[in-house]
Amino acid sequence: MTTRLFGERVARSEDRRLLTGRGRYTGDFEPAAAHAAFVRSDFAHARITGIDVAAAQAVPGVLDVFTYADLADGFADRLPLLVPSDKLIAPRTQHALAKDEACYAGEVLAMVVARDRYVAEDALERIVVEYEPLPAAVDLDRAAGPNAPLAHLDMTDNLAGLVTEETGDVDAAFAAAPHVYDWTLRMERSASMPIETRGVVARYDEREDRLLVHDATQAPTGVRFGLAMLFGMDPDRVHVVAPDVGGGFGVKVIQFYPEEVLVPWAARRLGVPVKWIEDRREHFLGSNHERGQIHHVHVGAADDGRILALEDRFLHDTGAYCSYGLILPIITAAQLPGPYDLENYRYELRSIFTNTVPTSPFRGAGRPHAAYVMERVIERVSKELNLDSLDVRRRNFVKEFPHHVGVTFQDGGPTVYDSGDYPKGLATLLEQLDLERTRTEIATARAEGRTVGLGFGAYVEGTGIGPYEGASVSINPDGTVSVATAHGSQGQAHETVFAQVVADELQVPFERVHVTTGDTRRLGFGVGTFASRTAVVAGNAVLLATTEVKRQAAAVAARILEVAPEDVVFADGAIHVAGAPDRSIPLGRLAMASNPTRYAFGADAEEGAKLSQLAYEGGDRPLPEGSHPGLAATEYYSPTSGVFGFGFHAALVEIDLETGHVDILRYVVHHDSGRIINPMVVEGQIHGGVAQGIGGALYERIAYGEEGQMLNATFMDFLMVTAAEMPRIEEVHTETPSPNNPLGIKGVGEAGTIPVSATIANAISDALNTPVDHMPVTPEEVLTLAGKIESP
Amino acid sequence: MKPAAFEYLAPRSVEEAVALLAERGEDAKVIAGGQSLVPMMAFRLATPAALVDLNGVSELDHARVDRDTLVLGATARHRSVQELAGLRERCAMVAEAVGLIGHPPIRNRGTAGGSIAHADPAAEWPALLLALDGEVDAMGPGGRRTIAAADLFRTYFTTALAPDEILTEVRLPLPAGAVGSAFVEVAQRHGDFAVAGAGALMIVADDGSVADARLVLIGVRDTAVRSVAAETILRGASPTDPVLDDATNAIRSEIDPVSDVHGSSAYRRRVAIAVARRAVTLARDRAHAAVA
Structure with a gap:
């Protein structure tokens, strides 16, 4: 079976x-x-x-x-x-x-x-x-400006790095654009905060x-x-x-x-x-922080809301040092266009030293900023032109794949979206949301004097980057299978999903596959668990190693059973001859047979030794040339490029205009990361990601005083979301396989976090009928935006 | 985040505790639930040379309602108060306030007496003590004395208790009759210290007018504070919505919130008025329900 x-x-x-x-x-x-x-x-x-x-x-x-x-x-x-x-x-x-x-x-x-x-x-x-x-450089704007305090004594300004890139002809497109806007968007510093x-x-x-x-x-x-x-x-x-x-989340x-x-x-x-x-x-x-960026966008739009030209000049707060180079702002820049086809796009990123804790990727890693900027641009353009922002999104969607964004990806190669179906994804979200009914409910609530709003966010997530990951797979004499990867788990269920892949390929019971991660004594070469890459890169390495072990097992079994390797079938923890299930050898016994020496205890050992003699009978040496003892393989998978998941979020919020509290009445997630190995694990990743996204949207902010002292370095003052702050998450999936890897999968680790700030900002903006261009939005800021209190 | 070395003393009686405290002098601290003191010690913001632990003093471990008074020994946990049968019906303000203290592990360990002695201006127990015109007993080398709520709280984290005194009991009179009460807080997250909070209690006379009204606020100045202005407007008045508006707007002159990382003074003022209005409204509606 x-x-x-x-x-x-x-x-x-x-x-x-x-x-x-x-x-x-x-x-x-x-x-x-x-x-x-x-x-x-x-x-x-x-x-x-x-x-x-x-x-x-x-x-x-x-x-x-x-x-x-x-x-x-x-x-x-x-x-x-x-x-x-x-x-x-x-x-x-x-x-x-x-x-x-x-x-x-x-x-x-x-x-x-x-x-x-x-x-x-x-x-x-x-x-x-x-x-x-x-003197300390603390405030990002100030640190980037003239006569700023210097973060390092031996420098003359605070510029760590500068990158500019352009695709299309941005100046010409602006010249021809009927509508041109300038907006500034800010995201504050936060941190991973694993338990x-x-x-x-x-x-x-x-x-x-x-x-x-x-x-x-x-x-x-x-x-x-x-x-x-x-x-x-x-x-x-x-x-x-x-x-x-x-927990790790990047830090x-x-x-x-x-x-x-x-x-x-x-x-x-x-x-x-x-x-x-x-x-x-x-x-x-x-320990490192992330998130602080300031974006100045210049947008050219057509009458129907198509984005004709986009220029983004942004500052990235790299903190006091830059061990991660420019990778964070480059991710922001590369993924800023999101699911939209921007023919004319130019960015200038400036990474700025400040006398604060250094920054490096935190779940989302520059992408929440990208989604925030792009989705606020879509909303603001729609508002300016009095268009439905969902229509504007559809008009701007990338429709053909592979899609070349036209700028450099984080791995140094071109940014190329491998696959996707954005109209279908959005439609799936709206179906779950029941858009028409939701709009009616909003109208009713507003008529009652309630302050409610609906917001959307979209994103792509480049995942599964190289350079490589490896896996060792071996079948043991007791029929169990040992799997090892060098990079560790911080709770992502590697033990489970790798075992699923192996159990499927070898047709052994799931419980008999034992996965070890993160021990360089087991496997020395590997890269690491980050950038939503493990399932894609290590998962495919596990598949390759298992395929090789399967080939070895089939070869040994074929010799014993005296058939061609193509004529054996893996089933129920054993190998049998196709069409003759009774001519079968358990995998454990085959593992013994593949190792022509005497070592084993128990009744199976004798049988294994006999099979071993049978397996290598008639050869010129105990181990045929090109083979090795045991059923074991270590293989590496190196992807040609990243693979791009995508999704859409919707939030329905209600605002208390007396206290500024934002209540998330509904939170709906559409998500597509290609083929799914384990839906429960994927849902868990999305839930956790959304929680950290809500933190970034409404609660979490590392606060520094003017002298560079952190003002909220405790869990009493740095407000991580708890279960009590979480709405119920409604989650729907589509599966658009990646053509780039054998399993057809894409990474999911960061997906949940990416569009949350954008989605909630858009919802608050809709509720208050005023732009929200700063994240996180605290209750005080909500009241300030609503004109209820003076800004401090 | 490891405390400096300290001597740990575990008396079995109040007399022994008082003697130990007197002997060790100002370098000694009393510990009950430890929910504020221990974190301060972990940060080495507090480095007491000795801790006098009240947890082994069995005579301090009681929580009960004696006729019309809630009586709490110094080591009564917040949780023990929550578990008193009928408290919510008897005085919703107390039940609601205690439910707003931190999270279950904090309520399982922290004590009313400790909260009052610590005198955090955003804490609930000092507010309850003030609102209910309660009193505390303190035992020192000179014997026992009783301190009324109004005389207890001086300023931030400062009370009338002498360094060699131990708070031994808290007593809160629970009003009877057509009474309604409530405690309302706004915090960014569930269980956090309130940005601002308000406790209100109202007794309605047979003619529908306010026979008695109490309004207490937390997180708005150096101590929890009773709003004399609001109570004056409410007493004897018919508690209509405009009267409640007037009363809660009157707190403006009595509060002086500070700006910090969680919000500006202006924001806290707005929230204080909002929670005051909500608490007073709930108290009125519940008092009306008690009449009916």
């Missing part, structure tokens, strides 16, 4: 472990380790003229205290630039410990290693740092010259190769494990945060295991 799990709502295999407290997180390893704690800069910008650690050294229980002066060789260099670009004017990254200048409040200046974290923090209080405070903070635990075994690091990272392979180079060690002697990781893939270098360094130097578990305050002050 052939079963098919691809597309089924298979319950997540990881949930039992995670929900019953059996997960193992970084903090669970090395319970006897010494603990590290860090002195962090009090000032947003200051010269460090001295650090006195003597009193801290004297605290009982302190093993050692380190400053920049203790670092040598590669450890004294600036941390690596993760994504270089020739458009980077000033590729600044920080030192593991600040050398003589601190460029954000929270930058690490000194490290204490002590018996436990309590003692380490006692010692921190005794370290005296001499600062010479400097598990970052953490690193390192043990160096001197006798074996072996370094073992547990790191709550999204990319253990890069950490491993980087540490091997820094320490001058053979990579085979460096192991990095990302065990269970409690855990920097390679390298200072602590990821310093903790292993201290473990080797001191000869004891060292652990550092970031606390929430450190996470606010020392």
Whole structure:
């Protein structure tokens, strides 16, 4: 019997472990380790003229205290630039410990290693740092302007990088456009805020010259190769494990945060295991943020709402350093056109240093900004021309695929949409919404004096970028199948969906497929879990490896069963001859047979050994040329380009004009990420994404004071959405397969987040009949927009 | 976010607790639910040399309604108050206010006495104490004394309690008769400290006029505050919508909210008036329902 799990709502295999407290997180390893704690800069910008650690050294229980002066060789260099670009004017990254200048409040200046974290923090209080405070660049607009305070002492302005690109003839199109508009849109700074903070635990075994690091990272392979180079060690002697990781959303893939270098360094130097578990305050002050951008758009439109020309000049807040190069604003620029065919599009992005926590991708990664700008443009154009914005969207849709956007994608290649069906997607959303009925309800509510509004948002999401991902698949003698990928999971259900792919291909029961992720001891090569790429890139690598194992199994079975490999069938955990199900060999036994040596216990072992003799009978050697023992393969998948999911959101909101509270009465999601491996997992991704999107639309904002001090670095003041703030999400799907990969899938990890700010802004704008061009919209801002209070 | 070292003291009686506190002096702090003190210690904003833990003092662990008075020992949890049978019917304002305190884990651990002694101007218990003309008992080296609500709260996080005194009991008289009451808050998220909040209570006389009215506001100045102006307008008046408007608009002169990361002073003023109006309206409607 052939079963098919691809597309089924298979319950997540990881949930039992995670929900019953059996997960193992970084903090669970090395319970006897010494603990590290860090002195962090009090000032947003200051010269460090001295650090006195003597009193801290004297605290009982302190093993050692380190400053920049203790670092040598590669450890004294600036941390690596993760994504270089020739458009980077000033590729600044920080030192593991600040050398003589601190460029954000929270930058690490000194490290204490002590018996436990309590003692380490006692010692921190005794370290005296001499600062010479400097003017700080904080506000993005101001930092980008003339005579701004300088974020770095050795620079003459704050420009980190500049990119301009144009497709079509924008100037000519503006000259011919009957309607031309200028608008400014702003998104404020936010942050990923995973429930598990970052953490690193390192043990160096001197006798074996072996370094073992547990790191709550999204990319253990890069950490491993980087540490091997820094320490001058053979990579085979460096192991990095990302065990269970409690959320990432982008913030855990920097390679390298200072602590990821310093903790292993201290473990080797001191000869004891060292652990550092970031606390929430450190996470606010020392882990990357995202989102801050200011867009100035110049729009040329036809009478019917078609966008004839679009120019976007925007500022991106890269914070104090730019380890991610220009990747974030480039994603914004590349995906700004969204589902619309912009023949004439030009952008100029300027990435600006400020004396704030550095920024790097957070779920959505530049795309929420893109969708926000484009969808507000569509709404404003529609409003100006008195057109239905849904009609305007339809008129501007890309209709033919592949579609060349005309600007560069984040991977450096052209931005090409592989497939999509935008009219169908929008129609699916409107059907679920019941547009006519909803409009009638809105009219009724307004007649009753209620303030309600309906908003839409659309997006595309470039997913599944390279360079590659790998997978190892092997069939074990007991008939189970082991699968390993090098990049870890932060809760995305890799164990489940990879097992679905393997179980389908080999026709083994789902429960017999065991997936390991994030352990470089199992597979050394890989890239990481980010950019909505795992299902696409690793998923297809799993498929390729499984296909190869299947080929091996068929070859061995064919020899034993004395048929051609094409004539065997995989079913029920066994292989049988086509048309003769009784001529069958269980896969476990076949695994034994494929390894011509004697090792196994149990009744099956004898049978396996006999089969082994049979399998290799008549050959000139025990293992035929070109084969290898066992049924195992490691394969890599490298995509030719990204694959583009898309979707549409609708929000019906009601506003309380006394308090400014925005109540989301309905939230409807259409989503298309190609073929779906597991609908339940996809829905979970969308729900979580929408939650973070609502956070960005209405609640979450990292607030800095004028001097560069963070004003809300606690969960009491930084308002993450909770279950109580979430509306019920109505979710509908279409499946437009990608032609670019064997599984026909596209990534989904960030999709839910991308259009939420745009959708809610459009809904509030509709309710108040006034433009909403700033995100997040706080209750106070709602009241200000509604003219109920003076702007502060 | 690890506290500095401190000495932990676990007395079994109020006398022992008072003696320990006197002995350790101003470097010692009393802990009950720890919902404010422990985070401050974790940030090392508070570094007490010693903690005197009241949780082992069994005589302080009670929550009951004695005839017309809600009586709470110093370690009575918010949750214990929520579990008192019939409290919502007896005084909706108290039940609603307690339900607005944080989240279940906070209510399971935090105490009314701790909230009152801490005197956060956005907290609910000081407002309830003021609105219901309650009182607290304090025990110090000089013995026991009773402090009326009106004399207790001085300014931000500051009360009339001396550093060597322990708040031992809270008493809130619950009005009887044709009474209606309510507590209304606006916070950006469920369970957050309120941007502004209001508790209102109204007793309606047989002729439909207001026999008694109380209006208390939180989050609007340095302490929770009774609105004398609003209560004066309401008492003796017929509680029509225009009268309620007048009364709630009268709070303007009595509030002085600060601007912070969650909103400007102007925003908080508007919200304060909105919650006051809602609370007073609910109190009136419930008082009318109690008559009927």
